[in-house]
Amino acid sequence: MISPFVLHIDIDAFFAAAEVMMRPGLKGKPVIIGGMPDERGVVSTASYEAREFGVHSGMALRNAARKCPDGIFLRGRFHIYERISGQFFKCLSRFSPVVEAVSVDEAYIDLSGMTYFRSSVYEIVSRIKDAVEKNIGLKVSAGLGYTKLGAKLATEAAKPGGIFFMDDEKEFISGLSLEKIPGIGPHTLVILQGMGIKRVHELREKNFSLWKRVIGHYFYSSPGEYRKNREPKTRSFSRETTFMNDIRDRNMILSHLAYLLDRLSVYLVEKGLYAGRVEIKVRFSDFSTFTARVSLDLPTYSYQDIWKRSVPLLDKLLEKRKLPLRLVGIKVEDITDNRSLLPFVSIRGEELSRTITAIKKKHGFSSIFTAREFLLNRVYPVEKEGVVLKTASLTK
Ligand code: TTP
Ligand code: MG
Numbered sequence: 001m002i003s004p005f006v007l008h009i010d011i012d013a014f015f016a017a018a019e020v021m022m023r024p025g026l027k028g029k030p031v032i033i034g035g036m037p038d039e040r041g042v043v044s045t046a047s048y049e050a051r052e053f054g055v056h057s058g059m060a061l062r063n064a065a066r067k068c069p070d071g072i073f074l075r076g077r078f079h080i081y082e083r084i085s086g087q088f089f090k091c092l093s094r095f096s097p098v099v100e101a102v103s104v105d106e107a108y109i110d111l112s113g114m115t116y117f118r119s120s121v122y123e124i125v126s127r128i129k130d131a132v133e134k135n136i137g138l139k140v141s142a143g144l145g146y147t148k149l150g151a152k153l154a155t156e157a158a159k160p161g162g163i164f165f166m167d168d169e170k171e172f173i174s175g176l177s178l179e180k181i182p183g184i185g186p187h188t189l190v191i192l193q194g195m196g197i198k199r200v201h202e203l204r205e206k207n208f209s210l211w212k213r214v215i216g217h218y219f220y221s222s223p224g225e226y227r228k229n230r231e232p233k234t235r236s237f238s239r240e241t242t243f244m245n246d247i248r249d250r251n252m253i254l255s256h257l258a259y260l261l262d263r264l265s266v267y268l269v270e271k272g273l274y275a276g277r278v279e280i281k282v283r284f285s286d287f288s289t290f291t292a293r294v295s296l297d298l299p300t301y302s303y304q305d306i307w308k309r310s311v312p313l314l315d316k317l318l319e320k321r322k323l324p325l326r327l328v329g330i331k332v333e334d335i336t337d338n339r340s341l342l343p344f345v346s347i348r349g350e351e352l353s354r355t356i357t358a359i360k361k362k363h364g365f366s367s368i369f370t371a372r373e374f375l376l377n378r379v380y381p382v383e384k385e386g387v388v389l390k391t392a393s394l395t396k
Protein backbone atom coordinates (compact mmCIF):
# COMPACT_ATOMS: atom_id res chain seq x y z
CA MET A 1 0.00 0.00 0.00
CA ILE A 2 1.40 3.37 -1.03
CA SER A 3 0.69 6.14 1.43
CA PRO A 4 -0.17 9.59 0.21
CA PHE A 5 3.06 11.49 -0.17
CA VAL A 6 2.51 14.90 -1.77
CA LEU A 7 2.12 17.55 0.87
CA HIS A 8 0.83 21.01 0.04
CA ILE A 9 1.25 23.80 2.56
CA ASP A 10 -0.15 27.32 2.30
CA ILE A 11 0.02 30.19 4.76
CA ASP A 12 -3.36 31.40 6.01
CA ALA A 13 -4.31 34.94 4.96
CA PHE A 14 -0.61 35.54 4.44
CA PHE A 15 -0.15 39.32 4.07
CA ALA A 16 -2.88 40.07 6.59
CA ALA A 17 -1.55 37.55 9.09
CA ALA A 18 1.94 39.00 8.73
CA GLU A 19 0.64 42.48 9.57
CA VAL A 20 -1.22 41.12 12.58
CA MET A 21 1.95 39.43 13.80
CA MET A 22 3.85 42.72 13.56
CA ARG A 23 1.06 44.65 15.27
CA PRO A 24 -0.69 42.37 17.79
CA GLY A 25 -3.33 45.08 18.38
CA LEU A 26 -4.85 44.01 15.06
CA LYS A 27 -5.55 40.51 16.31
CA GLY A 28 -9.14 39.43 15.76
CA LYS A 29 -9.92 42.48 13.60
CA PRO A 30 -10.99 42.62 9.95
CA VAL A 31 -7.71 43.51 8.24
CA ILE A 32 -7.71 44.27 4.51
CA ILE A 33 -4.44 44.57 2.57
CA GLY A 34 -4.16 46.37 -0.75
CA GLY A 35 -4.69 50.08 -0.21
CA MET A 36 -6.97 52.69 1.29
CA PRO A 37 -10.76 52.28 1.09
CA ASP A 38 -11.28 55.20 -1.28
CA GLU A 39 -8.46 54.26 -3.62
CA ARG A 40 -8.68 52.54 -6.95
CA GLY A 41 -7.18 49.12 -6.89
CA VAL A 42 -8.01 45.74 -5.46
CA VAL A 43 -7.70 43.80 -2.24
CA SER A 44 -4.65 41.52 -2.22
CA THR A 45 -5.90 39.64 0.79
CA ALA A 46 -8.07 39.95 3.86
CA SER A 47 -7.98 38.42 7.30
CA TYR A 48 -10.54 35.70 7.96
CA GLU A 49 -12.48 38.19 10.10
CA ALA A 50 -12.81 40.47 7.08
CA ARG A 51 -13.75 37.54 4.86
CA GLU A 52 -16.83 37.05 6.99
CA PHE A 53 -18.08 40.32 5.57
CA GLY A 54 -17.60 38.97 2.08
CA VAL A 55 -14.25 40.61 1.37
CA HIS A 56 -11.84 38.58 -0.76
CA SER A 57 -8.72 38.86 -2.90
CA GLY A 58 -9.23 40.67 -6.17
CA MET A 59 -12.25 42.66 -4.98
CA ALA A 60 -12.21 46.44 -5.64
CA LEU A 61 -11.12 48.30 -2.52
CA ARG A 62 -14.16 50.57 -2.63
CA ASN A 63 -16.40 47.55 -2.80
CA ALA A 64 -14.58 46.04 0.16
CA ALA A 65 -15.09 49.27 2.10
CA ARG A 66 -18.82 49.06 1.47
CA LYS A 67 -18.99 45.47 2.64
CA CYS A 68 -16.78 46.03 5.65
CA PRO A 69 -16.95 49.67 6.78
CA ASP A 70 -14.98 48.99 9.96
CA GLY A 71 -12.24 47.18 8.13
CA ILE A 72 -8.65 48.17 8.83
CA PHE A 73 -7.15 48.96 5.44
CA LEU A 74 -3.38 48.68 4.99
CA ARG A 75 -1.18 49.17 1.96
CA GLY A 76 1.09 46.24 2.66
CA ARG A 77 4.83 45.97 3.27
CA PHE A 78 6.26 43.60 0.73
CA HIS A 79 9.80 43.45 2.07
CA ILE A 80 8.37 41.91 5.25
CA TYR A 81 6.35 39.32 3.34
CA GLU A 82 9.39 38.48 1.25
CA ARG A 83 11.51 37.86 4.31
CA ILE A 84 8.87 35.60 5.87
CA SER A 85 8.44 33.78 2.58
CA GLY A 86 12.18 33.06 2.44
CA GLN A 87 12.07 31.73 5.99
CA PHE A 88 9.05 29.57 5.09
CA PHE A 89 10.83 27.83 2.21
CA LYS A 90 14.04 27.44 4.14
CA CYS A 91 12.17 25.71 6.94
CA LEU A 92 10.39 23.36 4.53
CA SER A 93 13.63 22.36 2.88
CA ARG A 94 14.78 20.87 6.19
CA PHE A 95 12.15 18.19 5.81
CA SER A 96 12.48 17.13 2.22
CA PRO A 97 14.96 17.69 -0.60
CA VAL A 98 12.06 18.10 -3.01
CA VAL A 99 10.23 21.34 -2.24
CA GLU A 100 8.47 23.04 -5.12
CA ALA A 101 7.49 26.63 -4.55
CA VAL A 102 4.13 27.50 -6.09
CA SER A 103 3.85 31.08 -4.94
CA VAL A 104 5.13 33.27 -2.10
CA ASP A 105 3.20 31.37 0.51
CA GLU A 106 2.73 27.85 -0.74
CA ALA A 107 4.71 24.81 -1.74
CA TYR A 108 4.47 21.16 -2.65
CA ILE A 109 6.67 18.91 -0.58
CA ASP A 110 7.53 15.39 -1.63
CA LEU A 111 7.30 13.03 1.33
CA SER A 112 7.85 9.80 -0.57
CA GLY A 113 11.22 9.31 1.12
CA MET A 114 9.40 9.25 4.45
CA THR A 115 7.85 5.88 3.70
CA TYR A 116 11.05 4.47 5.11
CA PHE A 117 9.98 5.65 8.47
CA ARG A 118 7.87 3.65 10.82
CA SER A 119 5.92 6.63 12.00
CA SER A 120 2.96 7.33 9.78
CA VAL A 121 3.05 9.99 7.13
CA TYR A 122 0.09 11.64 8.90
CA GLU A 123 2.20 12.10 11.97
CA ILE A 124 5.01 13.56 9.90
CA VAL A 125 2.67 16.08 8.31
CA SER A 126 1.50 17.40 11.63
CA ARG A 127 5.07 17.70 12.85
CA ILE A 128 6.05 19.64 9.74
CA LYS A 129 3.06 21.90 10.17
CA ASP A 130 3.96 22.62 13.80
CA ALA A 131 7.59 23.26 12.95
CA VAL A 132 6.73 25.71 10.16
CA GLU A 133 4.26 27.60 12.32
CA LYS A 134 6.74 27.92 15.13
CA ASN A 135 9.43 29.02 12.72
CA ILE A 136 7.56 31.75 10.85
CA GLY A 137 5.05 32.67 13.56
CA LEU A 138 2.04 32.33 11.23
CA LYS A 139 -0.67 29.70 10.88
CA VAL A 140 -0.60 27.44 7.84
CA SER A 141 -2.93 24.83 6.38
CA ALA A 142 -1.74 21.50 5.09
CA GLY A 143 -3.14 19.00 2.63
CA LEU A 144 -1.85 15.54 1.90
CA GLY A 145 -2.64 13.62 -1.25
CA TYR A 146 -1.32 11.18 -3.82
CA THR A 147 -0.90 13.91 -6.41
CA LYS A 148 -0.28 17.62 -6.45
CA LEU A 149 -3.86 18.34 -7.41
CA GLY A 150 -5.14 16.17 -4.59
CA ALA A 151 -2.82 17.83 -2.10
CA LYS A 152 -3.81 21.30 -3.19
CA LEU A 153 -7.51 20.54 -2.94
CA ALA A 154 -6.90 18.98 0.45
CA THR A 155 -5.32 22.22 1.68
CA GLU A 156 -8.34 24.13 0.46
CA ALA A 157 -10.52 21.81 2.52
CA ALA A 158 -8.23 22.28 5.52
CA LYS A 159 -8.40 26.07 5.59
CA PRO A 160 -7.97 27.80 7.88
CA GLY A 161 -5.43 26.22 10.14
CA GLY A 162 -6.21 22.57 9.59
CA ILE A 163 -4.79 19.43 8.05
CA PHE A 164 -6.76 17.45 5.50
CA PHE A 165 -5.84 13.99 4.26
CA MET A 166 -7.14 13.21 0.81
CA ASP A 167 -7.55 9.47 1.13
CA ASP A 168 -10.01 8.79 -1.68
CA GLU A 169 -8.41 11.22 -4.04
CA LYS A 170 -9.37 9.69 -7.38
CA GLU A 171 -13.05 9.59 -6.47
CA PHE A 172 -12.92 13.02 -4.90
CA ILE A 173 -11.36 14.64 -7.94
CA SER A 174 -13.55 12.75 -10.42
CA GLY A 175 -16.64 14.20 -8.82
CA LEU A 176 -15.40 17.79 -8.70
CA SER A 177 -16.85 20.41 -10.92
CA LEU A 178 -14.28 21.79 -13.33
CA GLU A 179 -14.09 25.31 -11.92
CA LYS A 180 -12.41 23.84 -8.84
CA ILE A 181 -9.47 22.67 -10.89
CA PRO A 182 -6.52 25.05 -10.84
CA GLY A 183 -5.41 25.63 -14.40
CA ILE A 184 -8.87 25.58 -15.93
CA GLY A 185 -9.52 29.23 -16.64
CA PRO A 186 -12.93 30.88 -17.16
CA HIS A 187 -12.47 30.74 -20.89
CA THR A 188 -11.91 26.98 -21.06
CA LEU A 189 -14.71 26.52 -18.58
CA VAL A 190 -17.24 28.24 -20.82
CA ILE A 191 -16.20 26.13 -23.80
CA LEU A 192 -16.43 22.92 -21.81
CA GLN A 193 -19.80 23.85 -20.38
CA GLY A 194 -20.95 24.50 -23.92
CA MET A 195 -20.02 20.90 -24.66
CA GLY A 196 -22.10 19.77 -21.68
CA ILE A 197 -19.03 18.92 -19.61
CA LYS A 198 -19.23 20.06 -16.01
CA ARG A 199 -17.37 17.54 -13.91
CA VAL A 200 -13.94 16.01 -14.04
CA HIS A 201 -15.18 12.49 -14.79
CA GLU A 202 -17.30 13.81 -17.67
CA LEU A 203 -14.26 15.43 -19.20
CA ARG A 204 -12.37 12.19 -18.93
CA GLU A 205 -15.15 10.26 -20.62
CA LYS A 206 -15.91 12.77 -23.38
CA ASN A 207 -12.54 14.23 -24.20
CA PHE A 208 -9.71 12.16 -22.86
CA SER A 209 -6.94 14.12 -24.57
CA LEU A 210 -8.15 17.38 -23.05
CA TRP A 211 -8.53 15.68 -19.68
CA LYS A 212 -4.97 14.49 -20.00
CA ARG A 213 -3.76 17.98 -20.83
CA VAL A 214 -5.56 19.91 -18.10
CA ILE A 215 -5.82 17.31 -15.34
CA GLY A 216 -3.71 14.37 -16.37
CA HIS A 217 -0.50 16.23 -15.74
CA TYR A 218 -1.39 16.46 -12.10
CA PHE A 219 -1.82 12.72 -12.03
CA TYR A 220 1.05 11.66 -14.16
CA SER A 221 3.96 13.99 -14.79
CA SER A 222 4.91 15.70 -11.59
CA PRO A 223 4.27 13.17 -8.86
CA GLY A 224 5.75 10.51 -11.12
CA GLU A 225 8.84 12.60 -11.43
CA TYR A 226 8.91 13.03 -7.70
CA ARG A 227 8.90 9.29 -7.23
CA LYS A 228 11.52 8.68 -9.86
CA ASN A 229 13.89 11.14 -8.22
CA ARG A 230 13.33 9.64 -4.85
CA GLU A 231 13.68 6.01 -5.78
CA PRO A 232 16.83 4.46 -4.38
CA LYS A 233 19.32 3.51 -7.03
CA THR A 234 19.71 -0.23 -7.57
CA ARG A 235 23.20 -0.31 -6.16
CA SER A 236 24.47 -2.65 -3.53
CA PHE A 237 27.70 -3.20 -1.64
CA SER A 238 28.80 -6.40 -0.03
CA ARG A 239 31.63 -7.88 2.01
CA GLU A 240 32.09 -11.60 2.57
CA THR A 241 34.76 -14.00 3.64
CA THR A 242 35.50 -17.71 3.56
CA PHE A 243 37.00 -18.95 6.82
CA MET A 244 40.41 -20.50 7.32
CA ASN A 245 38.62 -23.59 8.69
CA ASP A 246 34.89 -24.20 8.81
CA ILE A 247 33.40 -22.72 12.00
CA ARG A 248 30.68 -23.92 14.37
CA ASP A 249 31.15 -21.38 17.14
CA ARG A 250 28.45 -18.69 16.90
CA ASN A 251 30.60 -16.06 18.61
CA MET A 252 33.38 -16.57 16.15
CA ILE A 253 30.96 -16.27 13.24
CA LEU A 254 29.57 -13.07 14.78
CA SER A 255 33.09 -11.65 15.03
CA HIS A 256 33.62 -12.14 11.33
CA LEU A 257 30.28 -10.59 10.56
CA ALA A 258 31.03 -7.63 12.82
CA TYR A 259 34.30 -7.02 11.03
CA LEU A 260 32.67 -7.20 7.59
CA LEU A 261 29.97 -4.78 8.67
CA ASP A 262 32.61 -2.48 10.16
CA ARG A 263 34.28 -2.30 6.76
CA LEU A 264 30.97 -1.74 5.03
CA SER A 265 29.80 0.94 7.43
CA VAL A 266 33.06 2.88 7.09
CA TYR A 267 32.74 2.64 3.33
CA LEU A 268 29.20 4.03 3.43
CA VAL A 269 30.19 6.87 5.77
CA GLU A 270 33.04 7.85 3.49
CA LYS A 271 30.83 7.85 0.43
CA GLY A 272 27.95 9.57 2.22
CA LEU A 273 25.55 6.76 1.32
CA TYR A 274 22.63 5.29 3.22
CA ALA A 275 21.54 1.67 3.03
CA GLY A 276 17.85 0.78 3.02
CA ARG A 277 18.17 -3.01 3.32
CA VAL A 278 20.58 -5.53 4.69
CA GLU A 279 21.13 -9.09 3.53
CA ILE A 280 23.08 -11.81 5.32
CA LYS A 281 24.54 -14.78 3.50
CA VAL A 282 25.87 -18.05 4.87
CA ARG A 283 27.42 -21.05 3.18
CA PHE A 284 27.63 -24.33 5.06
CA SER A 285 30.41 -26.87 4.80
CA ASP A 286 28.44 -28.80 2.15
CA PHE A 287 28.28 -25.61 0.08
CA SER A 288 24.57 -25.13 0.63
CA THR A 289 24.01 -21.38 0.63
CA PHE A 290 21.25 -19.30 2.20
CA THR A 291 20.42 -15.61 2.39
CA ALA A 292 17.96 -13.55 4.42
CA ARG A 293 17.22 -9.87 4.24
CA VAL A 294 15.31 -7.15 6.01
CA SER A 295 14.45 -3.53 5.31
CA LEU A 296 15.94 -1.06 7.78
CA ASP A 297 13.67 1.35 9.62
CA LEU A 298 15.35 4.20 7.90
CA PRO A 299 18.19 4.33 5.39
CA THR A 300 21.39 4.52 7.35
CA TYR A 301 25.12 3.87 7.47
CA SER A 302 25.08 3.29 11.20
CA TYR A 303 27.03 0.19 12.23
CA GLN A 304 24.90 -0.17 15.37
CA ASP A 305 21.57 0.01 13.60
CA ILE A 306 22.53 -2.36 10.81
CA TRP A 307 24.08 -4.75 13.33
CA LYS A 308 20.91 -4.94 15.39
CA ARG A 309 18.96 -6.09 12.35
CA SER A 310 21.68 -8.43 11.07
CA VAL A 311 22.14 -10.68 14.09
CA PRO A 312 18.60 -12.12 14.04
CA LEU A 313 19.01 -12.79 10.32
CA LEU A 314 22.22 -14.68 10.94
CA ASP A 315 20.68 -16.71 13.75
CA LYS A 316 17.78 -17.63 11.54
CA LEU A 317 20.14 -18.81 8.82
CA LEU A 318 22.33 -20.82 11.21
CA GLU A 319 19.30 -22.92 12.05
CA LYS A 320 18.93 -24.07 8.45
CA ARG A 321 21.56 -26.81 8.72
CA LYS A 322 23.36 -28.63 11.51
CA LEU A 323 26.68 -28.09 9.74
CA PRO A 324 29.65 -25.82 10.36
CA LEU A 325 29.92 -22.69 8.24
CA ARG A 326 32.50 -22.00 5.56
CA LEU A 327 31.45 -18.50 4.55
CA VAL A 328 29.62 -15.50 5.93
CA GLY A 329 28.70 -12.33 4.05
CA ILE A 330 26.78 -9.13 4.39
CA LYS A 331 25.27 -6.97 1.70
CA VAL A 332 23.51 -3.62 1.84
CA GLU A 333 21.13 -2.49 -0.86
CA ASP A 334 18.50 0.16 -1.66
CA ILE A 335 21.30 2.64 -1.52
CA THR A 336 20.39 6.30 -1.46
CA ASP A 337 22.55 9.36 -1.20
CA ASN A 338 20.05 12.02 -0.25
CA ARG A 339 17.96 10.88 2.61
CA SER A 340 15.42 13.39 3.82
CA LEU A 341 16.47 14.85 7.14
CA LEU A 342 14.07 14.67 9.99
CA PRO A 343 15.24 16.41 13.14
CA PHE A 344 13.13 14.13 15.36
CA VAL A 345 14.75 10.86 14.36
CA SER A 346 17.56 9.59 16.55
CA ILE A 347 20.83 9.50 14.65
CA ARG A 348 23.07 8.50 17.55
CA GLY A 349 24.22 5.38 15.76
CA GLU A 350 25.24 7.47 12.78
CA GLU A 351 27.15 9.96 14.89
CA LEU A 352 29.05 7.07 16.41
CA SER A 353 29.84 5.58 13.01
CA ARG A 354 31.08 8.93 11.73
CA THR A 355 33.33 9.34 14.76
CA ILE A 356 34.71 5.83 14.40
CA THR A 357 35.36 6.39 10.72
CA ALA A 358 37.24 9.61 11.49
CA ILE A 359 39.44 7.81 14.05
CA LYS A 360 40.17 4.97 11.63
CA LYS A 361 41.06 7.41 8.91
CA LYS A 362 43.52 9.19 11.15
CA HIS A 363 45.07 6.26 13.01
CA GLY A 364 44.44 3.29 10.73
CA PHE A 365 41.49 0.92 10.36
CA SER A 366 42.64 -1.30 13.23
CA SER A 367 42.99 1.59 15.70
CA ILE A 368 39.47 1.02 16.94
CA PHE A 369 37.33 -2.13 16.92
CA THR A 370 34.10 -3.21 18.51
CA ALA A 371 34.39 -5.83 21.24
CA ARG A 372 32.81 -8.35 18.88
CA GLU A 373 35.63 -8.01 16.38
CA PHE A 374 38.41 -8.57 18.88
CA LEU A 375 38.09 -12.35 18.76
CA LEU A 376 39.54 -12.23 15.27
CA ASN A 377 43.04 -11.37 16.39
CA ARG A 378 43.30 -14.85 17.85
CA VAL A 379 42.99 -16.27 14.36
CA TYR A 380 44.33 -13.71 11.91
CA PRO A 381 47.24 -11.32 11.70
CA VAL A 382 46.06 -7.76 12.37
CA GLU A 383 47.72 -4.99 10.41
CA LYS A 384 47.28 -1.27 10.68
CA GLU A 385 44.82 -1.19 7.83
CA GLY A 386 42.78 -4.17 8.97
CA VAL A 387 42.54 -7.85 9.75
CA VAL A 388 44.18 -10.13 7.19
CA LEU A 389 41.30 -12.48 6.46
CA LYS A 390 41.81 -15.65 4.47
CA THR A 391 39.71 -14.48 1.58
CA ALA A 392 38.08 -11.14 1.68
CA SER A 393 35.92 -10.19 -1.18
CA LEU A 394 34.11 -7.02 -1.80
CA THR A 395 31.71 -6.02 -4.47
CA LYS A 396 30.40 -2.68 -5.46
P1 TTP B 1 -3.18 33.09 -1.06
O1 TTP B 1 -2.43 31.95 -0.45
O2 TTP B 1 -3.99 32.80 -2.27
O3 TTP B 1 -4.17 33.71 -0.02
P2 TTP B 1 -3.95 34.01 1.52
O4 TTP B 1 -2.70 33.42 2.05
O5 TTP B 1 -4.11 35.47 1.75
O6 TTP B 1 -5.21 33.32 2.18
P3 TTP B 1 -5.51 31.76 2.31
O7 TTP B 1 -4.34 31.04 1.73
O8 TTP B 1 -5.68 31.51 3.78
O9 TTP B 1 -6.75 31.54 1.55
O10 TTP B 1 -2.17 34.23 -1.43
C1 TTP B 1 -1.02 34.53 -0.68
C2 TTP B 1 -0.76 36.01 -0.67
O11 TTP B 1 -0.57 36.49 -2.00
C3 TTP B 1 -1.88 36.81 -0.10
O12 TTP B 1 -1.78 36.94 1.32
C4 TTP B 1 -1.73 38.12 -0.79
C5 TTP B 1 -1.13 37.77 -2.11
N1 TTP B 1 -2.18 37.82 -3.16
C6 TTP B 1 -2.34 38.97 -3.93
O13 TTP B 1 -1.59 39.92 -3.76
N2 TTP B 1 -3.32 39.00 -4.87
C7 TTP B 1 -4.19 37.98 -5.09
O14 TTP B 1 -5.06 38.02 -5.94
C8 TTP B 1 -4.01 36.79 -4.27
C9 TTP B 1 -4.94 35.63 -4.48
C10 TTP B 1 -3.02 36.76 -3.34
MG1 MG C 1 -2.23 31.51 1.61
Ligand code: MG
Pocket (backbone or CB within 6 Å): 010, 011, 103, 105, 106
Ligand atom coordinates in the same frame (compact mmCIF):
# COMPACT_ATOMS: atom_id res chain seq x y z
MG1 MG D 1 -1.19 30.71 -1.56
